[in-house]
Amino acid sequence: xxxxxxxxxxxxxxxxxxxxxxxxxxxxxxxxxxxxxxxxxxxxxxxxxxxxxxxxxxxxxxxxxxxxxxxxxxxxxxxxxxxxxxxxxxxxxxxxxxxxxxxxxxxxxxxxxxxxxxxxxxxxxxxxxxxxxxxxxxxxxxxxxxxxxxxxxxxxxxxxxxxxxxxxxxxxxxxxxxxxxxxxxxxxxxxxxxxxxxxxxxxxxxxxxxxxxxxxxxxxxxxxxxxxxxxxxxxxxxxxxxxxxxxxxxxxxxxxxxxxxxxxxxxxxxxxxxxxx
Amino acid sequence: xxxxxxxxxxxxxxxxxxxxxxxxxxxxxxxxxxxxxxxxxxxxxxxxxxxxxxxxxxxxxxxxxxxxxxxxxxxxxxxxxxxxxxxxxxxxxxxxxxxxxxxxxxxxxxxxxxxxxxxxxxxxxxxxxxxxxxxxxxxxxxxxxxxxxxxxxxxxxxxxxxxxxxxxxxxxxxxxxxxxxxxxxxxxxxxxxxxxxxxxxxxxxxxxxxxxxxxxxxxxxxxxxxxxxxxxxxxxxxxxxxxxxxxxxxxxxxxxxxxxxxxxxxxxxxxxxxxxxxxxxxxxxxxxxxxxxxxxxxxxxxxxxxxxxxxxxxxxxxxxxxxxxxxxxxxxxxxxxxxxxxxxxxxxxxxxxxxxxxxxxxxxxxxxxxxxxxxxxxxxxxx
Amino acid sequence: xxxxxxxxxxxxxxxxxxxxxxxxxxxxxxxxxxxxxxxxxxxxxxxxxxxxxxxxxxxxxxxxxxxxxxxxxxxxxxxxxxxxxxxxxxxxxxxxxxxxxxxxxxxxxxxxxxxxxxxxxxxxxxxxxxxxxxxxxxxxxxxxxxxxxxxxxxxxxxxxxxxxxxxxxxxxxxxxxxxxxxxxxxxxxxxxxxxxxxxxxxxxxxxxxxxxxxxxxxxxxxxxxxxxxxxxxxxxxxxxxxxxxxxxxxxxxxxxxxxxxxxxxxxxxxxxxxxxxxxxxxxxxx
Numbered sequence: 030x031x032x033x034x035x036x037x038x039x040x041x042x043x044x045x046x047x048x049x050x051x052x053x054x055x056x057x058x059x060x061x062x063x064x065x066x067x068x069x070x071x072x073x074x075x076x077x078x079x080x081x082x083x084x085x086x087x088x089x090x091x092x093x094x095x096x097x098x099x100x101x102x103x104x105x106x107x108x109x110x111x112x113x114x115x116x117x118x119x120x121x122x123x124x125x126x127x128x129x130x131x132x133x134x135x136x137x138x139x140x141x142x143x144x145x146x147x148x149x150x151x152x153x154x155x156x157x158x159x160x161x162x163x164x165x166x167x168x169x170x171x172x173x174x175x176x177x178x179x180x181x182x183x184x185x186x187x188x189x190x191x192x193x194x195x196x197x198x199x200x201x202x203x204x205x206x207x208x209x210x211x212x213x214x215x216x217x218x219x220x221x222x223x224x225x226x227x228x229x230x231x232x233x234x235x236x237x238x239x240x241x242x243x244x245x246x247x248x249x250x251x252x253x254x255x256x257x258x259x260x261x262x263x264x265x266x267x268x269x270x271x272x273x274x275x276x277x278x279x280x281x282x283x284x285x286x287x288x289x290x291x292x293x294x295x296x297x298x299x300x301x302x303x304x305x306x
Numbered sequence: 307x308x309x310x311x312x313x314x315x316x317x318x319x320x321x322x323x324x325x326x327x328x329x330x331x332x333x334x335x336x337x338x339x340x341x342x343x344x345x346x347x348x349x350x351x352x353x354x355x356x357x358x359x360x361x362x363x364x365x366x367x368x369x370x371x372x373x374x375x376x377x378x379x380x381x382x383x384x385x386x387x388x389x390x391x392x393x394x395x396x397x398x399x400x401x402x403x404x405x406x407x408x409x410x411x412x413x414x415x416x417x418x419x420x421x422x423x424x425x426x427x428x429x430x431x432x433x434x435x436x437x438x439x440x441x442x443x444x445x446x447x448x449x450x451x452x453x454x455x456x457x458x459x460x461x462x463x464x465x466x467x468x469x470x471x472x473x474x475x476x477x478x479x480x481x482x483x484x485x486x487x488x489x490x491x492x493x494x495x496x497x498x499x500x501x502x503x504x505x506x507x508x509x510x511x512x513x514x515x516x517x518x519x520x521x522x523x524x525x526x527x528x529x530x531x532x533x534x535x536x537x538x539x540x541x542x543x544x545x546x547x548x549x550x551x552x553x554x555x556x557x558x559x560x561x562x563x564x565x566x567x568x569x570x571x572x573x574x575x576x577x578x579x580x581x582x583x584x585x586x587x588x589x590x591x592x593x594x595x596x597x598x599x600x601x602x603x604x605x606x607x608x609x610x611x612x613x614x615x616x617x618x619x620x621x622x623x624x625x626x627x628x629x630x631x632x633x634x635x636x637x638x639x640x641x642x643x644x645x646x647x648x649x650x651x652x653x654x655x656x657x658x659x660x661x662x663x664x665x666x667x668x669x670x671x672x673x674x675x676x677x678x679x680x681x682x683x684x685x686x687x688x689x
Numbered sequence: 690x691x692x693x694x695x696x697x698x699x700x701x702x703x704x705x706x707x708x709x710x711x712x713x714x715x716x717x718x719x720x721x722x723x724x725x726x727x728x729x730x731x732x733x734x735x736x737x738x739x740x741x742x743x744x745x746x747x748x749x750x751x752x753x754x755x756x757x758x759x760x761x762x763x764x765x766x767x768x769x770x771x772x773x774x775x776x777x778x779x780x781x782x783x784x785x786x787x788x789x790x791x792x793x794x795x796x797x798x799x800x801x802x803x804x805x806x807x808x809x810x811x812x813x814x815x816x817x818x819x820x821x822x823x824x825x826x827x828x829x830x831x832x833x834x835x836x837x838x839x840x841x842x843x844x845x846x847x848x849x850x851x852x853x854x855x856x857x858x859x860x861x862x863x864x865x866x867x868x869x870x871x872x873x874x875x876x877x878x879x880x881x882x883x884x885x886x887x888x889x890x891x892x893x894x895x896x897x898x899x900x901x902x903x904x905x906x907x908x909x910x911x912x913x914x915x916x917x918x919x920x921x922x923x924x925x926x927x928x929x930x931x932x933x934x935x936x937x938x939x940x941x942x943x944x945x946x947x948x949x950x951x952x953x954x955x956x957x958x959x960x961x962x963x964x965x966x967x968x969x970x971x972x973x974x975x
Contacts, residue, residue: 039792043339047850049846050849051817054828055825057828057829058821107724111717117348129955129958134959135929139737144735198426199427199429200431203431204418205395207443217431217442221519224433236816240819242820243914246933264823264919265827283821284819
């Protein structure tokens, strides 16, 4: 039994591609962010920190992400809770539908929302006629929050549903026999058991929103000031390409995502250990 | 003392046994204590429950004395768990009422019934330590902190888990989990303790140990207990009284001895022990007697085998046994202290249990034997 | 209810529990229905627009037609974009299978610690937003020894990395369920070389897991826009870029395009789920 090649050689093609197209670009960003006109320095970060324009982009990215993640999470929680209480066929069907809508993202989503809620959108007109809204604009902060929330809901539901399905009916029964009503059950058992899943899902939703680019780009091109829009514009805009500044901003984005994850891990470690059953 | 509903009942399949070892042994070992206090502390009056088209159970009547340990025994799907959950208030009832100590609790929410429950899969709250799990009921009752601590400590001592007080459920073994669940149910001093197959998820050794411990604690506290199981050995060993359930009805009730030795229907006979159930003609062919009953039941240990070569009936065969009938041993199974023979005799295949008294006494497969039946142990069945 | 909770002892047989139940939709069905409506609205509106002859300032379209779909499907630019998307996506998937399957196989036979490593590595493409990666990619491959920017190659290679989480996880999970080591040992005891054992025994057994991964990452990659637009753009116009460039066109036309894309991904997801359904059924039987 002879070997054609040493086994580890079979790992090399993969390693090569992964390093070249995933790790090297990240490395390049990490290096170039600190390169100011040929020498090391924090100039780009200073520029970002002092520019109201960039600070606005960071602030708006954080704002839209937090708000849409929170709204998406709340709606997903309600939906998942109700789903556990509905009949099997309806539940399976709804999960399949949610899966389907979670694939509907990016440019097509933006176009669909233009048709639904654009200046002449079906829903805009309908709501205006009923008098519920008067000057809604899809291209504003509110509009972006609506569309972000929309794409957070299916993702949140898919991530949370297994946790909700894991809440055992036994626990509720045992709690009720020990004197706990519905509120006491949720405060002492339901929510504490779900906490890791909720925290994890919230983190993923925030990361998802912070990194989102295609939808906003298709919707407002570069006219709404967000981090991803700024980064892309600095490397592929029409004039004044500043790749090193883009790297610095990209590094800040990655840093923010890492921070969110760390906070979540820290909270998780502080919370009670939950059995995986 | 008890309203019994063993309605005549026609279905031909016999429920399968979950366990089939040393039943005779258990029956002789079981304790027959009966409580004497108020005979109807827990009263169930014609309870009935449907899920859509299916009748889960109906005509359930029972009176259970204070401090009594009563087991609902039956194959899975016979409605015993649903009945237990209905008593706990976790399911609604379609008909009937439930009284505890003279007070009707039929439509009280579970929180107000004063009923404790132990579940098959423990149902411990995974986010709480053992102490917090046990203290939960007291917390809901707003029992002050110090008293809570004292009572939790007491009950943990009772179930021998004090050293695990600070652990989380996932750090405990199944047996320990179930003891925590028991402590959690006991600490609030429930009027009735309900147990839904509490030992089924445990392995055999732990199960036997915990069985004894459960029974001891129940006796110490004088706790009125309703225990659900499909394991007849468990039921025989633990209960003051057993209700045998089948297809949503109570087939028969009585203490372990009565239920084991005197089944009244073929379902009961099929579920208890390893009964041979014979039709009238088969009984006639085998025993030579004419029975009024359509069927009779024969316990496998009430049948005696003797090699044809031996001249006279051995010392083991009771004097009031029948004349003896020629048979052939078809199969032999060694079940430890018991040898189970399948004997073909008068065209009937009988299951016969004999004590395993060493290889010299074992009868060979395909050998001819004389079959004697202890006529006192022939049980006539109602249908 | 309170009547039954009465504690009197002497009352004769209490009436049976009230059995009257009104068939009213539960709050939970309403919540699920509400979320469904919310999620379905953009899709339904777009579908309506794609099928409408015209839809002005009214609530309902004027008439229904398939002409937008027919017009779209017969547009050469759409057909080309479709072909390019297929080319890039298929290329990336084939390449990623060729690269990942040996790694997953070795991680489950020879280097057990590699699996832990890989499980960490596959998170990187998940965690890093495409915009960030493309900053680096644009600088590294715009010129120099590997001027790939603007060509489909850079897309194929990048897609290999972002499909990695799906592909590796699927392959690794399939390998875990079949106990690779025993199978390899058995095959080799029967006289097969490791190479032949891998192709004749292992590959057929992980086929379903691999198919699921392929269908799921296929729909994911067809929907990819950021890399396609930033790294290649109009120089190799894929479906998503084409859609974005059609923003000036008639809303009915773009709606037909959106619906076409959605149905296409739906078909792929459905195929993937059907496969995984088979896989589950197979596991259950095993």
